[in-house]
Amino acid sequence: MFIGLDLGTSGLKAVLIDANQTITAEATAPLTATRPAPGWSEQAPADWLEAADQVMQALGAQMSLADVRGIGLSGHMHGATLLDASDQVLRPCILWNDTRAAVEAAAMDADPQFRAVTGNIVFPGFTAPKLTWVAKHEPDIFARVTRVLLPKDYLRLWLTGEAVAEMSDAAGTSWLDVGKRDWSDELLAATGLTRAQMPRLVEGSEVSGQVRDELANRWGLPKGVVVAGGGGDNAASAVGVGVVQAGDAFVSLGTSGVLFAASDAYQPDAASAVHSFCHALPDTWHQMGVILAAADALNWFAGVAGQPAAKLTESLGPLQAPGRPLFLPYLGGERTPHNDANIRGAFLHLDHSLDAQAMTRVVLEGVTHAIRDSYDALTGTGTRINRLVAVGGGSKSDYWVQAIATALDLPVDLPVSGDFGGAFGAARLGMMAATGAGAEIATYPEIARSITPDTSLTEAFAQAHARYRDSYVALKGLT
The missing domain is CATH 3.30.420.40 (ATPase, nucleotide binding domain)
Incomplete structure (x- = not known):
């Protein structure tokens, strides 16, 4: 044991x-x-x-x-x-x-x-x-x-x-x-x-x-x-979820948001604000994009709206193309790719047609665009992502996960219910140390289902992301 x-x-x-x-x-x-x-x-x-x-x-x-x-x-x-x-x-x-x-x-x-x-x-x-x-x-x-x-x-x-x-x-x-x-x-x-x-x-x-x-x-x-x-x-969570080989990655929709990709090479790009760290296994590194408010942004909006976050997301229906409104989720600054401790969040282009449901979609889209920023930063260094698994409380929202899959144009796997966090990864590392086993025991979790991109909306998400990037530049100029 x-x-x-x-x-x-x-x-x-x-x-x-x-x-x-x-x-x-x-x-x-x-x-x-x-x-x-x-x-x-x-x-x-x-x-x-x-x-x-x-x-x-x-x-x-x-x-x-x-x-x-x-x-x-x-x-x-x-x-x-x-x-x-x-x-x-x-x-x-x-x-x-x-x-x-x-x-x-x-x-x-x-x-x-x-x-x-x-x-x-x-x-x-x-x-x-x-x-x-x-x-x-x-x-x-x-x-x-x-x-x-x-x-x-x-x-x-x-x-x-x-x-x-x-x-x-x-x-x-x-x-x-x-x-x-x-x-x-x-x-x-x-x-x-x-x-x-x-x-x-x-x-x-x-x-x-x-x-x-x-x-x-x-x-x-x-x-x-x-x-x-x-x-x-x-890194321990990555061992827990089986992200230990080049091409494997996880997206964590917890309080903060993390896009974590394993790599068999050290390929830093400090200017992108990507974290290039050693992995917890020998001769392996990882790259990580970190956004400071993921589920935290949704929970913040839920508090403002006076409704539980789960209630806001459960009735969103099928994925929709982003509209003109934008949400920049920089509630406490941002790490990847901006390294900007002073920037703060914003809603842009609001109009009379927006209700709580529409605003929820805008919030989820804003965090999705931030994750796309991390994806672009990681892949821009040469890191490849062939397989992506979602973890964290936000992954319980199919709408959100499909938005991420569509924005990244990459299927997202959802594991069967279970604990694949840091404690489980640490236990696996304890098993390796005690038995002499290696990365082979850090297996990928059993997948309940895979959520695929909505290819009819890929271009709409790409255009919205471009406007999102431009909005950061404009907002930064006002601080």
Whole structure:
């Protein structure tokens, strides 16, 4: 049996799978973030440990854990967890959605070596600019920093006593040479740090350590359970949904929107705001377009309309050609392809004929156009997408999924109901580490059905997307 632990911003989820990769138990413990100042987002690492203890005990209450062989870890990326020489936490972890380091990130991004080595823009949410912010604003804390860990890797330190990171998560720090899959001494030096302050690196499917005897005894685990390197949340989710080979991709319609494509080559294009990261498996990379409001945009409009989102989408009927109205879903800025933290959303070309149903279609179309932006950015680097699977709450809307299929001119697969998220992918990585298996066990999910493009509307969606792109340029000029 194998366990996956997925450390999310709002909760820590655990799943237990058997040798056939069937989920036999699961548990979740809630987490909260604090916002002590505008643009800040922090969590107490001690809360992660308490949550992990809760979910492990909850799994043990459902099933015996005596046959567990491996544990995999997944977690939200980019967080700065700062430790002193005794591995004591120096301050709350600065999270992925914290924007306090925007000035520092811009200064680092202006240094050509960062994009050249990492293959990515230095976004304000990445780890390295946060350390530069700490050095500037909390110098006493910075002077005591002996170790910097990503969130799930602090959980690993507690589980195993080992300070280890893996490639997919490390790629989001702005310190990793993503092509060489190693820390860059030059980039570390540029932020006042050294390799000695970084954890050692392993691949996501490799053994990173063993569960400490004290915890094994507490949870009813056998002695010597291995802990895999694991993966950043999206890379682990890709392992969970079987997107591990070039040509495979998933679109996630969660709070944010992600278009994630596996690649067997490193082919960055930082200027496009595409994330080019290592995958959680050896000799594999991935590219990712990220939009900040997908289902979040629909939920926002549902709140304004005073109706549940599911009710708004369930009666839309067959897919329609986009009309003149447009929605730009930049409610909190945008990443791919604009890297624009200041842009905000807009409705354009509204008229008296629009009711709640029509406005819902416009919102779904706007997010669809944003996903098309990510698709164009990814394929523009040479990444191919032959097979696309949809996950996340938004994928329950057939109307939305067919809009995406039509806009991308690509069939979209819908898996049978099941959990194919980060925790499941982490469990698969734990299985690989414990058994020596490889990517072959990260199989594509059973597909319930495939939604095909409406070819009669492909050109209409293409024209609407062109107007959408032009509208961003016009709106940006007004800010």
